[in-house]
Amino acid sequence: MTWGARPGAARSCGEQTLAIKPTESETFLREVDEELRKEQLNNFVARYGWALIAAAVLVLAGIAGLIWYQGHRAEQRDQQAEALTDALDKMEAGNRNAALPKLAELADSRSPGYRVAALFARANAQIEQNQLPAAIATLRSIADNDDFAEPYRQAALVRQTALEFDRLPPQVVVQRLTPLAQPGQPWFGTAGEMVAIAQLKLHRPELAGPMFGRIARDENVPGSIRARAVQMAGSLGVNAVESLGSPAAAAQAAPEAPAQAAAAPPPATERNSQ
Structure with missing residues (x-):
């Protein structure tokens, strides 16, 4: 019976041997892979370091x-x-x-x-x-x-246009400043005033009057420019006195406009903000 037990012991040893071999194989592969990577890194550093x-x-x-x-x-x-x-x-x-x-x-x-x-x-x-x-x-x-x-x-x-206003042809003033003479533009009051006076010099009161009216109605335009616009609009048949919004402002605009609107002096370059 003792002899019969030995094959079982041998099988047990064989199983242990078979159980160890895969682990050793994985370790060997890892070591080879690490060495390969080290060699590749060394080659890369040597080449591109x-x-x-x-x-x-x-x-x-x-x-x-x-x-x-x-x-x-x-x-x-x-x-x-x-x-x-x-x-x-x-x-x-x-x-x-x-x-x-x-x-x-x-x-x-x-x-x-x-x-x-x-x-x-x-x-x-x-x-x-x-x-x-x-x-x-x-x-x-x-x-x-x-x-x-x-x-x-x-x-x-x-x-620049205000400084050379008297020497510029009116049509040049109109062409130059019309893009700025629009409600909502920061220079609407000053540019619009010069455009309107240039239109008067070109004998176009039907264009100058509404421009003065729009200036007078724009609360973002300084009061001095609006007051002049009210006078000029009134002289051209456009009622803009009520647009000043207060009796005091209307009283400021009360004096009559110059008899010859086309001869009005060029406007001051006052920015359209308070």
């Missing part, structure tokens, strides 16, 4: 350069803001000779905002010195520059 290092250095240099550039631009903006404030203070104090060099420097700025502000200040100085051709040229350079935001360009165009 310097390129990766160079790319990393370039990325870091780019980030550092961007940070420096942003800081430099911020510092420049601060300096330009101080220069503009100083120039405007000198202009207000009447010291134009000290302000003009700063304005000339800002007029060449890479920042459109500071550039356009300097050009407007230069135009104001030229107007105060009665250098109207120079002021017109400065304003034209703003109006024609696509780098500037549309509100700045419109403001320059309106003021």
Whole structure:
């Protein structure tokens, strides 16, 4: 019986041997796979290592350069803001000779905002010195520059037209300012007034009267422009007195309009906002 027990023991040992072999095989395969991956990684690093290092250095240099550039631009903006404030203070104090060099420097700025502000200040100085051709040229350079935001360009165009109103053919005024002489436009009052007077010079009262009426009815237009519009509209048969909305405003518009509306002086360049 003892001899008969041995085959069972042998089978037990064989089962244990068979149970171990798959584990050893998996371990061997994992080791081979790890070695293969290490070899592939070493080959990749050996082949592309310097390129990766160079790319990393370039990325870091780019980030550092961007940070420096942003800081430099911020510092420049601060300096330009101080220069503009100083120039405007000198202009207000009447010291134009000290302000003009700063304005000339800002007029060449890479920042459109500071550039356009300097050009407007230069135009104001030229107007105060009665250098109207120079002021017109400065304003034209703003109006024609696509780098500037549309509100700045419109403001320059309106003021330029007001300065040269007496010398411009009426049809040029109408063509130039009609897009701005629309209700809802920021320069509706000033541009509309000039367009209406130009229409009178062209002997078109049927177009001028309604324009004055629309100006008088627009509460966003400054009171002084609305009052003039009421007078002009009344002289052309358009009743716009009630549109001023208050007895005091109506009383301001009570004086009769000039007898010759076509001879009315060019309007002031007053912005259509309170």
